[in-house]
Amino acid sequence: MTKIVVTGIGIISALGNGQEETLRGLRDGKTAVGPIRILQTKHHELPVGEVSLSDKELRQIIGMPASTATNRTTLLARVALKEAIAEAQLGPADSDAIVLISGNTVGGMDKSEQYYRDFQQNDNRNEYIGLHDCGSCTEMIAKEFPGQFKFITTISTACSSAANAVILGANLIKDGTAEIAVVGGTECLSKFHLNGFNTLMILDHEPCKPFDAHRNGLNLGEGAAYLVIETEESALRRNVPILCELSGYGNSCDAFHQTATSPNGEGPYLAMRQALQSSGLSANDIDYVNAHGTGTPNNDECEGNAMMRVFGDNMPPISSTKAYTGHTTSAAGSVESVISILALKHQFIPANLHYSSPIEGHSFKPVTEVRENVPLRHVLTNSFGFGGNDSSCIFSAYQKTNVCGQASENGIQNSEFKIQKAEETAHSSQLIAHSSRPTYIRAASQISLQAPLSEQWFDKPELPSSLNCDSQEANYSQYINPMAARRMGKLFKRAIATAVDVLHKGNCEQVDAIVTGTGLGCIEHTENFLHAMLDNDEEMLSPTHFMQSTHNTISSQMSLHLKCHGYNCTYSHRGTSFDSGLLDVLTQMHLGDIHNALVCGHEEMTPAYFRMLGKIGYWKKENADEEILRRHDSKGSFSGSCSLNLLLTDTPAANNLCAIRGMEMLYKPDSPQVDSALQRLLAQNNLTFNDISAVVMGLSGDQANDDIYLDFAHRQCENTPIVWYKHIFGESYCASAFGAYVAAVILQRQRIPAHLLYTPVSTDIRPKYILIYNHFQNKDHSLILLSSC
């Protein structure tokens, strides 16, 4: 079993900037929640956990000039990241082995809500249009590292985002994709989500009281925190101090309600159980639980019920630290991971402030005063998000592994622990066998500008009729009952219809995981809420619009519909949102943690957002017929809303469409780096480029974009057929999903129709291996290798 250790942490929240101020604040036992000072809003009746530094002061800390367009989410993140990478002593020399996984949901909303009128009416603030999405924040955050990340991605699962970043990072390390991962999350306060939470009537007008019988809601907070995690081997080799181990983690979907947790806390229960299982610990080993404990009536009751199910009569000390910091939403998972690590390191338990009496039915009381000198070995921390996205992580005091690969006995006398460790060692040898096995695409289902839920496009494609092509809708009434459908935007209906359809096609009843890529989420609802907020002066807003605006609503709606309690995650990283999700699923399949999964890409485009992106060169000006796209002598492409669901499995079967042989993701690579990633991919499969039957590329008609692909073709595949697909599916943040889809169908049908060929070459081949190459603005690149079954 790969031991994963933490070698650096960085944090900023209302408690202060950095570990020292945070530690002092926690030990003082005083809340940092107070009146709003910086956020521009009329809702001054709501207390918040606001970072006391202004944007200008944050810029000074990281040395960012005032002229650089940015947002507060990015600034907070860079301050925290700076601290974490300094402690872990990361520098340019470590570049090739490090990935950055950052969670956020609000993205550049603090600026978008301020400049939204400008976006619509003039060109004064165009530089902020491209900084609105979550992925653009991660890109700006990555600049804080003096070296180069191997790749970067963005998780957006609302309030569990940062915890899921920790989980992905750990899985990538275990699977050998990365040696070191910088993981965490960030979120600034915005008028948008302050008003959004307010419409749900879950904001306390007083300082929040987690787990108290008279709790009345949460206080929003802001902040960022990052952890540097790596293999023990890497830390010892780099000779850096080890802070603790990341000993276990779990994620599960409650699949109960979009914003409420089930009464018995099924999702939280499963997440905690999984975390314990993966750590090889028993519930009795946990010395402290840093609970999610938001202070809302629903969360605290259900989380408490779930903890009672996990720990029974032996409840460990529990506290929620949200009364100190406020609920830092997407950052909460890493903010509270850092707090848990500080507790471990300094052997103390932070208090659950403002508690006086227990919730009816709860047999435990949280820790109400700071406890010093407590021997802590294992700390579990919970993070739950909208859509029932529930995650738990366990951090443990570091124990050096001796040469035999066993943890030294120092401090651990628990025989049960030893037995489980031994079982895991046996299990890990199986994992090696798993990683050499391919995974398969069992079935696919799409709704796009092509005929819905069919593969008519393969022989009879429909050509774009405008620069902003919406999807052809399916008949949703057969998939979704009217009471559920009435609140759904079209993106949710498309997601559910393609999910149900793909399971039907793949003859599969349930999956172990649902992973979604969406660059923007449901922008229709986001815009509705934003418009209403600006027009009605932050009054009388619809909770439905807010609730649907979070990116992971798509994934959670699928889980709700399919009653799927498995792993659930959402990637919002621009052009590689889908690719990131695919990598996550392939990694977990290689590790043997899941055996089948839905991997999907869902993107929609509204007229307003289309106009905004048009201002920054995303679209052609007048026409986008095939000839113009092929010429690729101007900026932009045409927009295509699209939804795709792929069913992946690790089981060979006659009806699988194709096998996935591997993938590589890269961030800002130069040509030699792309070429060597390709060589790695080929070498792993004992192939040379001559074995590749065709290369599927994301050619879109945009000059700069296509030049990268054609340069790659010139270097690698002079005589290999090039297949394109964006000329019939359009461009969108999730368009790359259709690259994989097109390649899978070609491999299944064993032919390439002429209309998919970018280059006029002979096609009387029976395709065996297909390479898929996608990049986004020459920053995020992905290479995927498929083969026929």
Place this chain on the structure above:
Amino acid sequence: MEELIYKLKEEIIDVLNLEGMKPEDIDENAPLFGEGLGLDSIDALELIVLMEKNYGIKLKNANEGKEIFKSIHVMAEYINEHKTK
């Protein structure tokens, strides 16, 4: 009162997007939540916004809705008594 009940039914159909439903289809004495219309907690929040927007009634706590939204009839009575516009 009858007039208010009819108007309220129309407003509820509109704001909760109860497609294909007409005011005549809703029993004013049937429960809005659970059985009856089968609404949920998010609908309750939408109804709170509706009361504020159309009748100038502001609820401080979502729990207050539990009594008020027992049926359309109860809701109409409450609105009649408390409306400010």
